Amino acid sequence: MNGPHKRLELWKEAMNLCKLIYRVSKGLPEDEKFGMISQLKRAAVSVPANVAEGAARQTKKEFKQFLFIARGSLSELDTLLELSRELGFEIENYYQETVEKLNKVNALLNGLLKSIG
Template sequence: MVTDFRDLRVWEASMALAEAVYELVVKFPAEERYGLATQLKRAAVSVPSCIAEGNARESTRDYLRFLSMAKGSLAEIQTQVQLATRLGLVDPALVDPVLAKATSVSLLLQSLRKALRGKLQQGDRSPFPIPHSRF
């Protein structure tokens, strides 16, 4: 059973995504450091933070709510990275690894949310209802 958010594969993958986003925004022009770069970093930090906070909550329903927020922040990242590419703020070749990490996190989040919804339907209110090896 998962007893700590740091044991979750989805949390680890989202941390790697946040690092990749931070590395990407360093390449932005100076005039964007406080605009789109700040928005991207905020969204990137939000994903693992929401996963961690949801895991620490006392109900599966709360956990799912925080995972939903993480999913929203992930969509922000994907949108903002693509916008940065369209605006010519970053080399498109640098974007592919970030988007690949985002896709991986999205799939892991989807799997975790599905498993938690199943546990919720069974009446399990534990915030740690599933083994971490799958997510």
């Protein structure tokens, strides 16, 4: 499928962030498989998924609603990463890269929301 979302820089960067989160989650303790790991992956997947779903909608209002959901998931992801770090989980190797990617996706998301009006 060659949907409209695939042309969006936001979607591309959100996909990269999602793949990075999957790599980060491999370093978390096995006993977090159904806790932190699951939450991190769910929040990460939600960002590009909601961008894609919104881009396929008929109106700008609908698109914006899905972008707001993506922004909420991005904030959740930021919180989960910070909590993982504070709990001493081994994410330091990826932490700076992940924060930079989060900030980039957030800036693109806010820019797109602003441009839609």
